[in-house]
Every structure is written in C-alpha cells, then in structure tokens.
Amino acid sequence: MGGGATLDLLTARFDRHRYAPHAHDEFTVGVCVAGSEIIDYRGGRLDIGPGAVVVLAPGEPHTGRPAPGDGYAYRAMYPAPHLLADATRDLPHFREAVVDDRQLAEALYAAHTDLSGDGTTDPLTALAAESRIAWLLSTLARRHGSARPAPDAVPGAAVVALAVRDRLADDLRTPPTLADLAAETGLSRYQLLRAFRTTMGMPPYAWLAQHRVARARALLEAGRRPAEVAALVGFADQAHLTRWFRRVLGVTPAAYRASVRAGAAYAT
Numbered sequence: 001m002g003g004g005a006t007l008d009l010l011t012a013r014f015d016r017h018r019y020a021p022h023a024h025d026e027f028t029v030g031v032c033v034a035g036s037e038i039i040d041y042r043g044g045r046l047d048i049g050p051g052a053v054v055v056l057a058p059g060e061p062h063t064g065r066p067a068p069g070d071g072y073a074y075r076a077m078y079p080a081p082h083l084l085a086d087a088t089r090d091l092p093h094f095r096e097a098v099v100d101d102r103q104l105a106e107a108l109y110a111a112h113t114d115l116s117g118d119g120t121t122d123p124l125t126a127l128a129a130e131s132r133i134a135w136l137l138s139t140l141a142r143r144h145g146s147a148r149p150a151p152d153a154v155p156g157a158a159v160v161a162l163a164v165r166d167r168l169a170d171d172l173r174t175p176p177t178l179a180d181l182a183a184e185t186g187l188s189r190y191q192l193l194r195a196f197r198t199t200m201g202m203p204p205y206a207w208l209a210q211h212r213v214a215r216a217r218a219l220l221e222a223g224r225r226p227a228e229v230a231a232l233v234g235f236a237d238q239a240h241l242t243r244w245f246r247r248v249l250g251v252t253p254a255a256y257r258a259s260v261r262a263g264a265a266y267a268t
Contacts, residue, residue, distance in 0.1 A: 007133060008078040009116050015071035019064035026078040028056035029140065031109045035072030039064050039097075046098055048072070053099040053108065055140070075112045079137055084145070086188035087138035092145025099144050107136055122236040123175050124212075128205040130178040134189040135203075150188075154195040160185050161199035164192070168208045172215065173234035175208055213248045216241060221260050226253040 008026070013034075021040070032048045039046040040063040041056060047067070048054055056062055058081055066072050085091045099105075111132045142149045154160065164185065168175050176184070181204065182192045196204050212233040219229045230241035230253075238253070245253045 007080070007083065007115075009112060010076045010078070011074075011112075011116060012076075013071065013073035014066055016066065019062075021061045021063050023059050023061045024056070024078055025058055026080050027058055027084055028054065028062075028076055028078055029108065029137070030054040030056075030074050030076035031105050031112070033073040033075060033109070036067035036070045037064060037072040037074065038067055041097055048074075048098060051102050051105050053101055053105045053140070055094045055097055055099060055144070057094065075109060075116075077108075077112060077133075079133075083134070083189075084137050084141045085147070086134060087142050087150050087190040088145065088147035089150055090147050092141040092147040094145050096144070099140070101144065104136070104140060104143070108140075111136055122240065123173075124205060124209060124234065124240075125236070127175055127178060127208070128203075130189075131193060131203050131205055134178060135193055138190040150191070152194060154187065154191050154198070157195035158199045160187065160192070160195045164196055164204060165200065165207060168204060169211055172208070172212055175234075178204070209244045210248055212241075213245050216245060216253065217249070217256065220253055220257040223257075223261075226257065229253065 030053070032050050032052045032054070034050055037048040039048060039054065039056075042060065046054065081091055111129070115129050115133070141147065164181055167181065167184070178189050178192065182189045185192055185195075187195065193203055196202075196207070200207050202210075212235060215233045216229045216235075219232060220226070224232070226241060227238045230236075230238045233241070235241040235244065242252050242254075245251070245256070249256065251259075
C-alpha cells in the first residue's frame, strides 16, 4: 500500500513448524484457511480453525504451532496500527483475539489473495486494493474492536467527493493513491471512502474505471483501435480495458467499435 502505509503479507502452510515466542510492531490479522493452529497469547491458548480471523496486537508476544496430528494453512497481513484506527476515535483494542465473522474472513481472504497475486503495479488495481483493505480493516475495528467508532457523517462530504472526482479525472493514467487523496483532503482513508461513496454511490476506483470507459468509448467512436485506446485512458492493457468495458457497457471494445463503424457506413 502506498503513501507511507505499510502492509506486509504472508501466505504459509506448516505441518510441524513451531514459532518461538515473538512479537510484531504491527497488528497481525490472519485468516485460517485449513487445519488447526494453536497460539499462546496473553497468558492463554488460542485454538484456531478454518474460517477464524485472528487479531494480535502490536508488541504482544505470541507463538504458533499446528494442533497435534494436524497441519495448518493461513494467510496473514500485518497492518501498521494507524490503518486500524482510521474509522475509530483511537487505537482499537480487541478483547477477543479470535473473531468469529465468516463474512469478514472471506472478504479478508479474497483481498489477501488479490493483493498477493500477480504483483501488478497498475494504478487502478492498486487504488482498488488499497480501498478494499482500508474498508475491511476499518470494518474489523468498528465491528469487533472496543474503540469508539468515528462518526459516519463526514462534514462537507459532497465538496470533498467532487474535489476527489476532479483530481482523478485530471490524471487518468497515474491516479493518486488513496493515502495521497486522504492526505490532500485532511481525512482518514475511511472518511474519504465514506464521503465519496455517499456522494457518488461507488468508491473512487470504480468511478475512475467508469470515467476511463466513457473516455475510451469516445475514442473508439473516433476510430481508434482498442489496444491504443487502453493505453490512452490508463488501463494496463487491452484485456484490462475489455474487462471494465464489458462490465460497464455489456460489450467488448472491439464489438462496440465495429457497431459504431457499421452504423456510420449505414448512415452514409
């Protein structure tokens, strides 16, 4: 994640490995994927099974080992503390280290999978990933942490959203990160997402993708080829343009261009 945010990722499977007592400077947010894990934490023992979300606080010593006769697989992310405090009035405390929230577990697993996939540096994909993680970590903190939630209403939300919209429209090819946008508006990532979604009905990355599609549509109507158009409006490649073009308009860029050309020929 950009803009000074830190988020390390780990995907692991162990059959016998036992972690010695250790601690992290960041939170540990993990999802057990398979098997059973035992963690010694805060003087007690945590028994972790598939679908459980584990939240360990910064600086808290803990271990990790497979349950007897079983291995385990998990995905973990290590967010800097401020990433969990974006939607609360102060740093959240988690009384229960094991969170039973299957919907959140599935969403965290999917986001982790996407982030650790092909390592793409496409700015739109990066903005989408950053937005998803910010929203999910904020959801975790508000839903299961003890800190008081920050107000949902963002003062001047419409003004903020329109300013962010214009900022995104000004630079289709290299949009700012969510962290950059938050810093420019003086809001947390969560507040920025709330303001934008409330006003525009979608997160910033989705608005940017649709705006790119609208620009691509005009270029296709002018006779430009899809591969050329993809580069001009900031998509990673023609396949990336095609995915979003089909999602927004229901047809591929090539089919749209062909229909426009056929219509023009018929009109003449």
